Amino acid sequence: MRERISYYRQYRLSIRDTPMIPVKPIANFNYVTLTCRKDLKMTQLSLETLVRHSSALPELVVAYDESLTENEVQEAFKFWSRPFLCLDRLSTAKFHHDQGQQLLANFCDKHIFGFKLSVCLRVAQQNRVLYADSDVLWFRDSVELMKRYSEKAIYAAEDYNDSYNKKLLLKLDEQLQKYLAQTPFINAGFAIFNRFIPEIDEYKEFLSYILAEQPIHHFSEQTLVAILTKTIGDTIKEQDVYVKEHYLTSWKASFCQKPWIARHYISPVRHQLWIDAITAVN
Numbered sequence: 001m002r003e004r005i006s007y008y009r010q011y012r013l014s015i016r017d018t019p020m021i022p023v024k025p026i027a028n029f030n031y032v033t034l035t036c037r038k039d040l041k042m043t044q045l046s047l048e049t050l051v052r053h054s055s056a057l058p059e060l061v062v063a064y065d066e067s068l069t070e071n072e073v074q075e076a077f078k079f080w081s082r083p084f085l086c087l088d089r090l091s092t093a094k095f096h097h098d099q100g101q102q103l104l105a106n107f108c109d110k111h112i113f114g115f116k117l118s119v120c121l122r123v124a125q126q127n128r129v130l131y132a133d134s135d136v137l138w139f140r141d142s143v144e145l146m147k148r149y150s151e152k153a154i155y156a157a158e159d160y161n162d163s164y165n166k167k168l169l170l171k172l173d174e175q176l177q178k179y180l181a182q183t184p185f186i187n188a189g190f191a192i193f194n195r196f197i198p199e200i201d202e203y204k205e206f207l208s209y210i211l212a213e214q215p216i217h218h219f220s221e222q223t224l225v226a227i228l229t230k231t232i233g234d235t236i237k238e239q240d241v242y243v244k245e246h247y248l249t250s251w252k253a254s255f256c257q258k259p260w261i262a263r264h265y266i267s268p269v270r271h272q273l274w275i276d277a278i279t280a281v282n
């Protein structure tokens with residue numbers, strides 16, 4: 001039943017025009033998201049909820065894959081009240097190549113999540129970065145979230161499952177392996193980069209291993225983010241950004257009476273996003 005309700009609400013949202021975003025003060029960080037043709041509506045909803053609940057607007061950076069052109073991205077997000085930056089994979093790989101980071105450039109070129117990480121590290125050379133996947137809805141102020149998580153180099157959301165590249169973990173020393181096996185686990189679909197992460201250069205061996213796998217493991221990027229978060233950063237607490245999958249999936253909006261600033265609707269609960277979005281944008 002809830003899936004039918006979700007499909008109906010998804011249809012209602014698909015024929016709804018996104019309202020123009022009002023002008024707000026400029027926040028002192030960049031908001032990065034990754035989109036593709038099939039996720040455009042979801043990305044629009046994510047950004048609309050961000051604006052509705054943020055006291056100031058970050059500088060927007062939209063990374064897009066090969067299913068879209070820059071003109072299509074600009075048209076899809078024309079409701080954004082200020083100019084925003086579009087980044088494609090080719091220019092991002094070239095950026096890191098020109099910086100002498102060939103392994104990172106290759107990861108960007110060969111895997112979509114390598115592209116995602118590369119964009120975040122590229123933008124973080126200029127400003128703080130708040131990254132969120134397209135399947136994130138906002139319920140409270142992103143500016144407040146950034147104030148809470150400003151001290152360490154990197155923060156990432158807590159996950160309920162250890163979705164890592166297990167073969168890559170075996171390359172770590174035993175102590176770090178045990179640390180990563182402990183809760184909280186890390187979800188790279190929502191992260192804060194408070195500075196550029198030169199420490200990525202310490203893991204060239206791991207990047208080489210990632211690139212040698214055929215195909216590249218789906219969770220290699222998340223494993224790298226987990227390593228960085230556990231060694232030089234910390235987690236974004238569950239009460240601030242909610243990721244878990246459980247009984248809160250229902251036909252009613254899940255976020256009412258909850259303290260969450262945002263929720264990341266991972267694939268097992270993706271239908272809940274459309275149920276919640278109707279409430280979140282009205």
